[in-house]
Amino acid sequence: MAKLILQKPKGFYDSFYRKPGDKENTHYCPGCGHGIIHKLIAEAIEDFGIGDRTIMVSPVGCSVFVYYYFNTGNIQVAHGRAPAVATGIKRANPNSIVISYQGDGDLAAIGGNNILQAANRGEHITVFFVNNAIYGMTGGQLAPTTLPGMKTSTTPYGRDIQNEGPPMKVVELLSSLDGPTYLERTAVMSNASIAKTRKAIRKALQCQIDGLGFSMVEMLSACNSGWKVDPKEQYKWMEEMMLPTFPLGVVKDVREEREGWFRETRTMTDEAIKQELDLTMPEPTIFPSELKKGSYHNPSIKLAGFGGQGILSAGAMLANAGMEQALETSWIPSYGPEMRGGTAYCFVNLSNKPIGSPTVTNPDVLMAFNRPSLEKFEAEVKPGGLLMYDSTIIDIEPTRKDIEVLPVPATQIAEDLGNTRMANTVMVGAYIAQTGIMAPAAIDQTLPLALKRKTMVDANKKALAAGVDYVMSR
Amino acid sequence: MSRILEKPRTVVSPEHCKGCGLCVMACPKDCLMQLATFNSKGYHPSSYKGEGCTGCGMCFYSCPEPAAITVYKKGAEYPDD
Structure with missing residues (x-):
């Protein structure tokens, strides 16, 4: 039925709360x-x-x-x-x-x-x-x-x-x-x-x-x-x-040629998503850890090396495990376009408080996996912080005296286990042993998340243990 | 109070009008004009001349402001003030 009154349509709000004052006009120019x-x-x-x-x-x-x-x-x-x-x-x-x-x-x-x-x-x-x-x-x-x-x-x-x-x-x-x-x-x-x-x-x-x-x-x-x-x-x-x-x-x-249809929403259950992403794992267990010194609390960690050394994965091991240990965590990768050989950095925060910024400028912990990273980032470590480096392939020593320095022959240990590419896991093992921030079992249970090749999980557990052992027997 | 209109009419709300003049151009019966007076925003609002409206609604659809123009067709209920 034709309308008898043409007036402001109900498709509009009664009032326009754009700004104080005029609540009935639009903001458009006259004639728009x-x-x-x-x-x-x-x-x-x-x-x-x-x-x-x-x-x-x-x-x-x-x-x-x-x-x-x-x-x-x-x-x-x-x-x-x-x-x-x-x-x-x-x-x-x-x-x-x-x-x-x-x-x-x-x-x-x-x-x-x-x-x-x-x-x-x-x-x-x-x-x-x-x-x-x-x-x-x-x-x-x-x-x-x-x-x-x-x-x-x-x-x-x-x-x-x-x-x-x-x-x-x-x-x-x-x-x-x-x-x-x-x-x-x-x-x-x-x-x-x-x-x-x-x-x-x-x-x-x-x-x-x-x-x-x-x-x-x-x-x-x-x-x-x-x-x-x-x-x-x-x-x-x-x-x-x-x-x-x-x-x-x-x-x-082409309305005449088309048949009307309505999409059915498809939602995946959390279980199905985990299945699809191959993330199925048992309910996580919280393993007690023993922090060794006050300064190891809530670390900001920078891991740095070449692409291909597993820098990002090492960070992911810590972040994934941290999450399951009920810590606040953040993980940010930073890398060049090359799959191998470019620079690769990664920032990890583990904290029992909410994390303000995920970026790490002055780390509490630096893990240097190659010489350029050590040279570049040694100066950035906070006084009293921890500097770990792969002493197999880095042929210089840190010079700072106001930080704790821990050389780890990670590549050598990994080679002894049969695969140098596990040096990153060795380093993570050394880190958790040195600081006590997490129990090795905490890393073990989330290792499958950080590793693309699931067949490598067991070997990496051994590498982790080797890193722990190295520090414990020093 | 309200009454049923025997003749169509257009009402322009002077405070909602921005004085663009599009309704004046749109009206086929030339029964809208722009006033020489200003509204509070400084525009010359449009106004119904009082005669000639056929209730075609062209002014309503030509107007960019949601609430500036109301057109009452023949037989519409018109709110007397």
Whole structure:
């Protein structure tokens, strides 16, 4: 039934709590196309009765504040990422109606790949793409959609297509993919075009409600502030400047050919995840440890060496075990792009208090696995701290007198056990023996987590024990 | 109090209007105008001339502000103040 009163749609909040004072106006400039498009969407949400299951994803740009206006679920996301976030929301809540609202800088520039992938997957989301040919909020810079010859703050001589390329036609681009179901370009520039836009918004939402797949409406929209034209001239400007580049109409519509379907959510139990990741292990046991000195409490540890020496794994052994021993732990790797031979560092914190920062600048404990690491990091160790180094392959000695120094012939011990690559585990064994921070059994039980090759678990247990023995028999 | 309208009419809320003039351009019956007076934000708000509205709603859909324009069609319940 036709409505007798046209008024602020219920798809909007009654009040907009964006800032103190005015709670009934939007933040948009006079004459802005966003406001008109907002109204059309809010009206459709009300008429379709989907407000309670609609989630709007707002972008970066002028429409960043969408969440202050729409009486729906709202989430504001990083620049260009709205289709990715919308994907997650829709997949986790297949019954929701997910709307990604994006401008042209957001969607076509930084988010270009996000929209391509979401469209190609045929995500069951609706994208309302507001194309005003410019970056509005940031001050009128060139967008991918900026028109030939158009002056912007970054194209003072006008967009030169030999320099900046021609405007990007997004719906045409997406129409080359098999994924999307419904793609249309409309304009908000006259009574007739606004009526068409209103219809297109409804078709796009209905497409999602019916489970037919990805729908998007590209709406040419005025940004009189960015274009530096009077609101009364903006529609003439659009007709002269935008329409020659951006033809209006349905670009793709295969709703008739598609069968509606709704995704069933699949959630994995914790058990299934552990199984899948091969993390099944018995309930951890907490083994008592005996810390030897006060300064060994809550250590910040830096492990450093070459890639391939197992630096990261050694850190992971400590961190995994620490977690199961009910300690707060952090582990951060830092390494070059090479799989072997580059520098490899790793920072580990073990603490009985929450850890503020996981990075370690001045470690309590340094484990140096090669000479460059010793040379580089010896000076960083806190006074009274512990410096351990692999004395098989490091042919110099630390010079500092204000720290405890523990040489460990880790590579030699590992070679005696048959595999030099276990030097890292030997070093971990030496460390826990020296400090008493954890019982060897604590490392043993989580070793499978740190080792990629599970066949090496037993050999590494021996290496760990050898490291412990080395320190205990010194 | 309210009454049922026999003739359609458009009501512009002067404090919600930002004076862009799009509704004036949109009205096919030319029955909206911009006032010479200012609202509290310094805009010249639009206003219904008082005659000629057909209740087509073009002004409502042309207006970017959610609450600036309300259109009462023939037969609508109109809140008298």
